[in-house]
Amino acid sequence: MTVSAIAQAASADVTTGTVTAFPATEAARAARDTRPLRLITCGSVDDGKSTLIGRLLWDTKAVKEDQAATLRRDSGKQNDLGLPDFALLLDGLQAEREQGITIDVAYRYFATDKRSFIVADTPGHEQYTRNMATGASTADLAVLLVDARTGLLEQTRRHATIASLMGIKQFVLAVNKFDLVGYDRARFDQITHEFRELALSLGVRQITAIPMSALKGENVVYDGKASMPWYEGQTLVEVLELATVRSAQTVGFRLPVQRVSRPGESFRGYQGTVAGGSVKPGDSVVILPSGMVANVTKIITFDLVRNAAVAGDAITLVLDRQVDVSRGDMIVSIDSQPQVGLDFDAQLVALQAEGIQPGRRYWLKSGSRRQRVTANPVSQLDLKTGSWTQRTGLLPMNGIGKVHLSFDENAVFDAYEQNRTTGAFILIDPDTNNTVAGGMITAKRSSLTDLRSDEARVILSLPADLADQLMATELFSRRRDETDLRRMTAGEASQIFKDAAVDI
């Protein structure tokens, strides 16, 4: 442990008023001041993904002695660095060991003095879309692995596209096996440049590239200064320690009601996890979809009656009047409400062999609400090129599609971009009860755009620099394929508008 880590922990103790009997070295761990960071690792076995994760666990002491001994026994031989075969540590299921493949999402845990981490470890080849989407759904950050010798591959683009689609806004590019290109700085710069272009085209701006050798443990947990003195950036773990955890606190208050607590005749509380914004006693709220209004009188938790609750808190809310609230309803702030309606646009990932069938009725679950829906595919993403092509038929397994959702009863959503909880949903097959899709709401469809959705267009004439800024936004880049772009002089633009006015 570093001296600064101890000092930091000690000061954290002072600010929270914690009295601890721990010696200073223990206090650093006791006063963890950040939420766990959830990340996903993307890359294939060939890129050294298992080695990287194994190295993370190994160097942070997450592998215990007896586990290491089992590992050494099972792997039989060790590599020339005296380390066991990390892949055996990771591939937990017997079926996988027998077939030598990873077939599912596994979760790994490790911690440093400053933070703890949950890694969603997903396979790099077969069915990676479905597994990656699952792992990425809860991730705050994606680590994309490339082999320094081969650089960016088509699969890098695929992985990056899926990660950004699932709402991940922080990318780390791990340029692995860097020892095999002689720690060549020019090679690193070249790969980094290419990747930056790719990430920006996806609307991701928080990018860190790290040259590393997971096998030798360079720039993973420990630095690689001995081999690459020119690299002055952070190690992977340092980047992860400082990464931000996504927060839904800046948006409007949202409480999907999980259950109504009525332990006695005189008490009625609404239990759920705050999915956005914050709430305090006295706030006016609306119950959706009914639209009834009430005021918050109390926020109850086991430990204390609180004067506020924020996104992530599991609470019991008490209102000032008798209103009809049941499981599946959403209690929201009166001045910033989600969308309520029968028709929504969404993007989804098909997770099962039967795909998503047009016109078929599914169960949709979002928050605590479950309702009937029909999902009609509109277009499908081509992961090779990143462009959307029209497709109204069946969306096959591992396909990513845009769909129209039609409900029998009013549904309540935020756009996924605004809120990763109230904008997310799963589809359940009513016959098999299996989860067949994960989806993200893009917008509510009004009846007006519904009628004219294909025809309605708007032509804007903008200064070139403003247009460039708008096009760099995530929203724009996501739908870029739907736009037409012509560059011209101001005079030409005004002529077009004049002509258009004449037509009208």
Added chain:
Amino acid sequence: MPSTLPETELHNPQTTKTPLDPHLKALENEAIHIFREVAAEFEKPVMLYSVGKDSSVLLHLARKAFYPGRVPFPLLHVNTGWKFAEMIAFRNDIVKKYDLDFIEHINPRGKAENVTPFTHGSALFTDIMKTEGLRQALDAGGFDAAFGGARRDEEASRAKERIYSFRTPEHRWDPRAQRPELWNIYNGMIRKGESVRAFPLSNWTEVDIWRYIQVEDIPLVPLYYAKERPYVERDGMMILAEDPRLELLPGETIQHGSIRFRTLGDFPLTGAIPSQATNLEEVIAELEIATVSERQGRAIDRDQSGSMEKKKREGYF
């Protein structure tokens, strides 16, 4: 007045309590969310209670999740008849203290046939008394959801287990047919006879468990703390020598030493470790530098490589 708390309040909120750090708070929130979701979606949930430290944390979280109401489902203890005596005493106290609905089940066939860890070996004993016993109890109660305290960091085959782990009517777990689990949206739809095991502690690590016990001041069976205790050494394990049913083998002698347990189960199958940690702070301090995983003291896991996965497929928790 709709806002008054019920008179049968179970717990007095302490306003002076040390707040949880954001890390433990996030884990606690997630667990409470899972508890509430399962309680709302399933007709007849039950909580598996093994009396150990993870069960103690699980119970604490359940009480938090449903406060100010009671825990709305029973606790089920699948007993083997070979638990540490201190565990049973502790269990009975807790059930009374927190006003819990409680079910104890001991496999009647195993009892009748006098199945013991000494006569049948750890593998068969566990299969009959735990796996079969659990199935019997779940079937008898008609439970469609069972909470368990398993963590993904415990063992390699657990790393891929879902938070809602789907089981067939025969209680089998098929690792290849798990439902994808995205965000915190859990799919609780099942057919009659099928069930779900729900794991609110999935994302906790052993250190998290201990730190949470410390901050929340959760009572534990005293066996977790070091004390001068009698033991015998057998198959490289330190076996507590308090129960009269433990017969000494030739060459074995009762020794005395300061020992404690990292996990609790059946006393003949659970090894102690030498330790001087007599309170939580010292246990955590030992843990932070410990280089041996907590399951190391368990005979069950060592029977064969991949043994936990095999047991789980057959319905073991």
